[in-house]
Ligand code: SF4
């Protein structure tokens with residue numbers, strides 16, 4: 001993960017490999033082209049999607065395109081659980 005002064009660079013996207021079913025809708029929907037298909041397989045045999053590590057603009061397209069609840073989380077700089085941003 002890319003860091004700035006030792007801290008994570010916001011916004012960023014996180015994908016849980018085990019929740020991913022390898023449809024790659026997120027990869028094709030990302031306007032910043034910062035998602036890619038991993039060479040690795042998860043335990044179900046899917047080539048999961050992964051974040052390249054920088055360049056996310058926090059648009060959330062990947063989150064809304066993903067059919068698997070919980071597979072993708074997009075972290076925005078000022079996000080706090082339960083607080084609207
Ligand atoms: S859209 Fe969701 S299930 Fe499909 S590849 Fe991306 S993270 Fe995996």
Ligand code: SF4
Nearest residue numbers: 030056057059060062
């Ligand atoms: S939030 Fe937008 S820019 Fe960031 S990884 Fe998802 S689709 Fe790409």
